[in-house]
Amino acid sequence: xxxxxxxxxxxxxxxxxxQRLLRFxxxxxxxxxxxxxxxxxxxxxEFSQRNQELGEIExxxxxxxxxxxxxxxxxxxxxxxxxxxxxxxxxxxxxxSSFKHSLGDILLEKPEIPEELHSSMKNMLIHTHLxxxxxxxxxxSLFSDLRSVRQHVEEVSxxxxxxxxxxYKLLQMVFENKKYDLAMQYxxxxxxxxxxxxTNLAEDxxxxxxxxxxxxxx
Amino acid sequence: MTDPAIIIFLTGGLFLGWSLGANDxxxxxxxAVGSRMVRFTTAALICGIFVILGAIISGTGTSLTLGxxxxxxxxxxxxxxxxxxxxxxxxxxxxxxxxxxxxxIIGSIIGWNLFSDSYTDLSSLLKILSTxxxxxxxxxxxAALLFTLAKSFVRKVSIGLIRLDGYTxxxxxxxxxxxxxxxxxxxxxxxxxxFVPVAPFTDIQVGSIFRISSIQQLFLxxxxxxxxxxxxxxxxxxxxxxxxxxxxxxxxxWVAVMAHSIVLFLFASERLExxxxxxxxxxxxxxxxxxxxxxxxxxxxxxxxxxxxxxxWQRIYSIVRGWVITPIISLLICxxxxxxxxxxxxxxxxxxxxxxxxxGVLEQFRKAGINTDELDTLTGSVFFSSAEVVRAVKAVVPxxxxxxxxxxxxxxxxxxxxxxxxxxxxDKHFLSTQQLEALKQLEGEKYKYSWQLGNxxxxxxxxxxxxxxxxxNKLKDREIKxxxxxxxRLFKEEEK
Numbered sequence: 001x002x003x004x005x006x007x008x009x010x011x012x013x014x015x016x017x018x019q020r021l022l023r024f025x026x027x028x029x030x031x032x033x034x035x036x037x038x039x040x041x042x043x044x045x046e047f048s049q050r051n052q053e054l055g056e057i058e059x060x061x062x063x064x065x066x067x068x069x070x071x072x073x074x075x076x077x078x079x080x081x082x083x084x085x086x087x088x089x090x091x092x093x094x095x096x097s098s099f100k101h102s103l104g105d106i107l108l109e110k111p112e113i114p115e116e117l118h119s120s121m122k123n124m125l126i127h128t129h130l131x132x133x134x135x136x137x138x139x140x141s142l143f144s145d146l147r148s149v150r151q152h153v154e155e156v157s158x159x160x161x162x163x164x165x166x167x168y169k170l171l172q173m174v175f176e177n178k179k180y181d182l183a184m185q186y187x188x189x190x191x192x193x194x195x196x197x198x199t200n201l202a203e204d205x206x207x208x209x210x211x212x213x214x215x216x217x218x
Numbered sequence: 219m220t221d222p223a224i225i226i227f228l229t230g231g232l233f234l235g236w237s238l239g240a241n242d243x244x245x246x247x248x249x250a251v252g253s254r255m256v257r258f259t260t261a262a263l264i265c266g267i268f269v270i271l272g273a274i275i276s277g278t279g280t281s282l283t284l285g286x287x288x289x290x291x292x293x294x295x296x297x298x299x300x301x302x303x304x305x306x307x308x309x310x311x312x313x314x315x316x317x318x319x320x321x322x323i324i325g326s327i328i329g330w331n332l333f334s335d336s337y338t339d340l341s342s343l344l345k346i347l348s349t350x351x352x353x354x355x356x357x358x359x360x361a362a363l364l365f366t367l368a369k370s371f372v373r374k375v376s377i378g379l380i381r382l383d384g385y386t387x388x389x390x391x392x393x394x395x396x397x398x399x400x401x402x403x404x405x406x407x408x409x410x411x412x413f414v415p416v417a418p419f420t421d422i423q424v425g426s427i428f429r430i431s432s433i434q435q436l437f438l439x440x441x442x443x444x445x446x447x448x449x450x451x452x453x454x455x456x457x458x459x460x461x462x463x464x465x466x467x468x469x470x471x472w473v474a475v476m477a478h479s480i481v482l483f484l485f486a487s488e489r490l491e492x493x494x495x496x497x498x499x500x501x502x503x504x505x506x507x508x509x510x511x512x513x514x515x516x517x518x519x520x521x522x523x524x525x526x527x528x529x530x531w532q533r534i535y536s537i538v539r540g541w542v543i544t545p546i547i548s549l550l551i552c553x554x555x556x557x558x559x560x561x562x563x564x565x566x567x568x569x570x571x572x573x574x575x576x577x578g579v580l581e582q583f584r585k586a587g588i589n590t591d592e593l594d595t596l597t598g599s600v601f602f603s604s605a606e607v608v609r610a611v612k613a614v615v616p617x618x619x620x621x622x623x624x625x626x627x628x629x630x631x632x633x634x635x636x637x638x639x640x641x642x643x644x645d646k647h648f649l650s651t652q653q654l655e656a657l658k659q660l661e662g663e664k665y666k667y668s669w670q671l672g673n674x675x676x677x678x679x680x681x682x683x684x685x686x687x688x689x690x691n692k693l694k695d696r697e698i699k700x701x702x703x704x705x706x707r708l709f710k711e712e713e714k
Contacts, residue, residue, distance in 0.1 A: 014380055081380075081383050144376070144378040145377065146372075146378060147373065147374075147376065216467075217372055217373060
């Protein structure tokens, strides 16, 4: 047995919990995309099921996040980085919440999404998924290999900018189409902004990851 | 040790030890505790244990250099020298200046030399003063190199935030333990060095191999005083140092502690000296250096590697000014204190010694390279202080600082009687069989000067022969001198 694993038992346990938390985040990104695509294809039942699964994972993720925070606070792990990590975990927690709110709005409003928008929206969801996946990798690197954080953070930025471009194109399509009334235009705008918000948050958190990695490796 | 006066006088050294523990422990663990990387109790425990170990195992080397500067020969004098240094360190720390016991005790010893009209060996003083410049420079250089290496290592190695933190914490604890050991080894001479010539203990033999010399017992006591200082008062200082050095990252903090510890170790380790001598490399003088200077030097070194923009030169200037003022204040306090102790409290602060030149002494002078052609006029004259005898000789022939020290050493009268009772008390393991045999052959002899015993022993056995020049010889000679010093103490004729 590696003697270091005995010496740093608590640290390794936190690392393991963070890994689990990131896998939950990736699962949520996958379910978010799947739920949205099901809605676009008219399968409300599948959408509801995916949404329910996402809610369950979010609960587990919340609980795990809470456990990590308590470990950091009560077991006086890493006093030097503890504040930084708690700040980071609070920031990271906003990403799963944004998935939940975005799908919650769909479930509540059940908007009619014109078919001509579907293809671009699916594309937007793919990039959103990729952005969150890159964020999970960046965070993973923060806890395993500080050197590779930057490349994952850059990937998050690339995906976010793709999402921005698609979002703008979709908003143009919505507001330039005279067939949609104003209420519909604003409802669609709200939905698109909700999807865009996920990647904006992912980019914010990725920036925080980069700051932490830079601060702690110099 | 029944005389309560001895205990009272030792408190001067214990106070200085406490001051050292309270202040200098912050140089070792300040950043780690201040930044909450290491708990205070953990730091204090490690610091306490390793300071004591360093003091006992490796503390003797630096005390020899201090002894050359001035051998305070009465407990009262040692008490005041240590107390003056302790008070100076305490007050300077109150004013927020990171001073060190090294600077303070040097001032005190010179103060005692001036008060007692004892000879100050300028070459030893210059050796010590030069380390005050070399120590921060060397520390800065080591820190700069170590920081560059550590940074590139961290950038190259695949590691995450939590493990990096954990490893840094472990590295800080290990560096702190090394730092505490080096601090004990290097600075114990400051705390207890002035008591070495008047050590009130006798050697203790534990089993057949283990022997605790009177000096080691003295150093154990000093180490304990340092440990008490660490536990009782260093937390506040550690927190101050930690927050003052807030711009230091954990990695930089580790580098600062390591550089400080390496420098202290370099100036304290007799084994390293021996290792270098065996390789025919130049050795590093064993001198008590300032841990505050070492840590400030290290921080400057790191600052320069980072571009030097964050360095507060004004603050550095005030710290350096403190280093210059400290020995002067300590010197003045010591002189005033000695005056009061002697004239108001009627205590002995210097032992009356007699120095006399004889034909045998002049022969010793000749061997030391001193021109004795015109010194016959001084034969038979008695002098009552070491500075007086050096002045008298110097008025006739030119003397180097080292030769001045020889004049003091050879002309000092120190009556020795080699009797059976004391011969049987000798620790059999301290001397080799041949050395002991040679000594036994001298039973019943009496000597007026210490060196006469040394010469007689050298005639009886090659193992008592001092070889002179050469690095390897220097180390062997030092060992013989240490044994001779023990014999001089043991066979000293009791004063009636």
